[in-house]
Amino acid sequence: MPTEASSVPAASSEETPLAQSFAATRALSEALVEPLSDADATIQSMEDASPAKWHLAHTTWFWETFLLRDHVPGYERYDADWPFLFNSYYEAEGARIARFSRGLLSRPTLGEVLDWRAAVNEAMEPLLSDPACKDLIRLGIAHEQQHIELLLTDIKHALWHNPLGPAMWDAAPGPSAPAGEQGWHEHPGGIALVGHDGSAPDEAFAFDNEGPRHRVLLEPFALADRLVTNGEWAEFIADGGYDTASLWLSDGWAWVGETGARAPLYWREGEAFTHAGWQKRDPHAPVTHINYFEADAFASWAGMRLPTEFEWEAIARGQDGSASATAHDACAGNQLDDAAAPAPRGGKELFGDCWQFTRSAYLPYPRFRPAAGAVGEYNGKFMSGQFVLKGASCATVRGHSRASYRNFFYPHQQWQFTGLRLARDL
Missing domain, CATH: 1.20.120 (Four Helix Bundle (Hemerythrin (Met), subunit A))
Known part of the structure; x- marks a missing residue:
């Protein structure tokens, strides 16, 4: 190209x-x-x-x-x-x-x-x-x-949507390494500072919705050290995950009934649609293009739960989200000739594969005030009915994410590179 x-x-x-x-x-x-x-x-x-x-x-x-x-x-x-x-x-x-x-x-x-x-x-x-x-x-x-x-x-x-399945990239992503056993980042709980304060050099910029920094009380918890994979999601499907009402939130079960969903967006038998067209689905790659309802149902099926945004940030605090090894080459600059199509590839990093759902509603932090003028409409007026996602995706421009970053989407939306990292109580 x-x-x-x-x-x-x-x-x-x-x-x-x-x-x-x-x-x-x-x-x-x-x-x-x-x-x-x-x-x-x-x-x-x-x-x-x-x-x-x-x-x-x-x-x-x-x-x-x-x-x-x-x-x-x-x-x-x-x-x-x-x-x-x-x-x-x-x-x-x-x-x-x-x-x-x-x-x-x-x-x-x-x-x-x-x-x-x-x-x-x-x-x-x-x-x-x-x-x-x-x-x-x-x-x-x-x-x-x-x-x-x-x-x-x-x-x-x-x-x-094109029946021909056209490709935007010639090169498809390579296979992911096996994910291995699930490990955990454990946290003892207590009072944590969350949100952006503008003091660190690598956090010189932040959106208004990332602050002010404030205190939260965390109970002891653990956050998975990797994302849920396509293979694990296939097990959820095979076990009747999309047919078991008890796993789903009421709105989520209604969404299943209305849409007939039986798999993540872009899946068909053994394949997934990518920017390089239809490709064999990689069982070891992180699952993506799932919505909040699906993520919550899978967590229930696995006997786990979604993390809160504050739990995720407490684990990620101090980690560099700007130069993740899993960030896609196409988002590093404008030299794209050797880049493969953006796709999650897996690994132990918190940043760079998929935006990760939390169970936290997208709401203003204490003392939040939108900026004056039209730019004040950027984030604040959307703080209703959406959920916070953390991390970054394979399509996120390098340097764009950080621990305090708050992405947000409505619970039914699937078209972003959204995935799932499990959490549990200790």
């Missing part, structure tokens, strides 16, 4: 780390869509997902709206009509196209969106060294990194 992004040159050694991160992130977004046709980049397979072209455009709208408009005197939008198309959910920024209609946007074309990105990249150059813009630029980089992961998971869902 092509390896160079179309509009962002490689950052030079003289540039600031912030400018280098901006350039690398913008380049990675574009490198990932190079294998896609305009039609591939335009399709939307469900309301939860967005077209690849829309992700490229929305992240560019973000830079225009929150940086260029307010910090470059006399800046004029590239196209005055496009904010209506590419605003996501910011009520303070006015009306926008309905989410389920994003796949109807045949215009602007992919090429026009890439031209817009190039113009915005150039306009951003003087701001990248402006201390007054530092915090917003860091937020914008993290925002685009989130959309890189969404781009990968959304296009996977779209390609899966």
Whole structure:
């Protein structure tokens, strides 16, 4: 596949780390869509997902709206009509196209969106060294990194719907090593500090929902030292896991009845759909594309439970989530020619394979206050009806996760690289 992004040159050694991160992130977004046709980049397979072209455009709208408009005197939008198309959910920024209609946007074309990105990249150059813009630029980089992961998971869902099972990557992931016996990280319990405090150099940035740091009381517990595998999930299926109501939460059992689910998303007999098309399912690889209901049912079947977000963070505190050996090569930079399709591969690390469900509701921490203005809508208004996931996935941009990071999804959603790490009481 092509390896160079179309509009962002490689950052030079003289540039600031912030400018280098901006350039690398913008380049990675574009490198990932190079294998896609305009039609591939335009399709939307469900309301939860967005077209690849829309992700490229929305992240560019973000830079225009929150940086260029307010910090470059006399800046004029590239196209005055496009904010209506590419605003996501910011009520303070006015009306926008309905989410389920994003796949109807045949215009602007992919090429026009890439031209817009190039113009915005150039306009951003003087701001990248402006201390007054530092915090917003860091937020914008993290925002685009989130959309890189969404781009990968959304296009996977779209390609899966094609009966031909088309591949985005030529190379499939190699087989995983056997997972081995389940081990445990034991914790004695007590008072723990959780959340981000901004003091550690490797935690210089965090989203507002990661703080303030506060105390929690933990009972003694143990967290599994690896993720649940495809082979173990196959045992759950064979033992009637999807047919045993007593294993499921009431809403989960209703979901099974409504959907007819009998396996994780992307499974069929002996195979799983990947970014490299249909592949033989690896029994040793971590299971992924399961939802909260499925994760909770499996934990009940195994005689275990899901961890709380605070238990997971207590074990992960002090570990480096930024350079996991299991993080996918495609998320390290824009040189993708030797990269295999993103897929979980297994191992003993807490970060890098799958986002891991916790049983913690996504709620504000004590003393949480959303930021002023439209950027305050980023996280806080979604603190209802969702569950927290911890760690990172094989599609997460390297350096994007940390122990305090709080991902969140609704309990029925499966299309992300979501997996399961068991917990138990001591």
